[in-house]
Amino acid sequence: MASYFLLLGVLIATCSSIVLASDPSPLQDFCVADSKGPALVHGPESSLFSFLHGSILVNGFGCKDPKLVQANDFSFSGLHLPGNTSNPVGSKVTPVTVTQTPGLNTFGISMVRLDFAPWGVNPPHTHPRATEILTVLEGSLEVGFVTSNPNNSLITKTLEKGDVFVFPESLVHFQRNTGNSASVAVAALSSQNPGVITVANAVFGSNPDIANDLLAKAFQVDTSIINNIQSKF
Ligand SMILES: *[C@@H]1O[C@H](CO)[C@@H](O)[C@H](O)[C@H]1NC(C)=O
Numbered sequence: 001m002a003s004y005f006l007l008l009g010v011l012i013a014t015c016s017s018i019v020l021a022s023d024p025s026p027l028q029d030f031c032v033a034d035s036k037g038p039a040l041v042h043g044p045e046s047s048l049f050s051f052l053h054g055s056i057l058v059n060g061f062g063c064k065d066p067k068l069v070q071a072n073d074f075s076f077s078g079l080h081l082p083g084n085t086s087n088p089v090g091s092k093v094t095p096v097t098v099t100q101t102p103g104l105n106t107f108g109i110s111m112v113r114l115d116f117a118p119w120g121v122n123p124p125h126t127h128p129r130a131t132e133i134l135t136v137l138e139g140s141l142e143v144g145f146v147t148s149n150p151n152n153s154l155i156t157k158t159l160e161k162g163d164v165f166v167f168p169e170s171l172v173h174f175q176r177n178t179g180n181s182a183s184v185a186v187a188a189l190s191s192q193n194p195g196v197i198t199v200a201n202a203v204f205g206s207n208p209d210i211a212n213d214l215l216a217k218a219f220q221v222d223t224s225i226i227n228n229i230q231s232k233f
């Protein structure tokens with residue numbers, strides 16, 4: 001009898017780990033994000049509040065009434081148009097996430113178009129919720145990511161038209177056009193809401209500023225250098 005329960009325990013543990021190894025499958029055909037619906041809520045009190053008030057809780061946006069769903073909820077137009085790269089970094093990302101296309105809600109997928117002026121940079125950033133797979137449509141791109149502590153190994157490569165590269169979830173990564181003509185890429189991300197944390201903006205452009213003497217110690221430089229960088233954001 002004891003060995004029966006042991007076996008049962010092992011089976012349950014095995015099944016649980018299989019279930020936890022991937023996102024749960026959607027339990028409906030779709031859940032088009034309802035921008036006018038209840039705000040995203042977190043925590044036991046707000047869950048209780050939402051429960052008492054009859055709103056639908058999902059890990060993301062609430063669902064629009066399926067009877068009101070239209071084809072446009074699943075659609076985006078304009079990804080053939082070049083993004084405006086006239087900015088200090090010389091690149092532009094055009095996102096197609098749940099914000100632009102509410103039908104993406106709960107599907108764990110989205111895409112972006114990336115435009116680069118000659119020598120334009122998509123600065124080091126991370127997507128806290130997504131792995132990214134990118135392909136170059138025009139020109140060439142130097143791409144790379146840095147592994148986590150303690151090694152912080154830089155994995156980098158120059159891509160030509162048609163080449164594909166994958167940026168692992170959450171790792172700091174970047175792209176740079178290494179050519180004298182514009183370059184274009186498209187990428188897919190494994191979240192409908194991948195999020196972006198641009199390292200420089202988060203560290204030097206927070207609101208309010210992180211204390212300059214704290215950053216001076218972190219970066220092992222004088223506070224005047226920190227003040228100078230903070231003034232750019
Ligand atoms: C591109 O952006 C720059 C800077 O914001 C702006 O001056 C320019 O008019 C924009 N170009 C187009 C075609 O929208």
Ligand SMILES: *[C@@H]1O[C@H](CO)[C@@H](O)[C@H](O)[C@H]1NC(C)=O
Nearest residue numbers: 147148149150151152153154
């Ligand atoms: C990280 O660096 C250590 C020390 O140099 C090395 O032994 C280890 O293999 C490295 N790990 C990876 C994943 O590169």
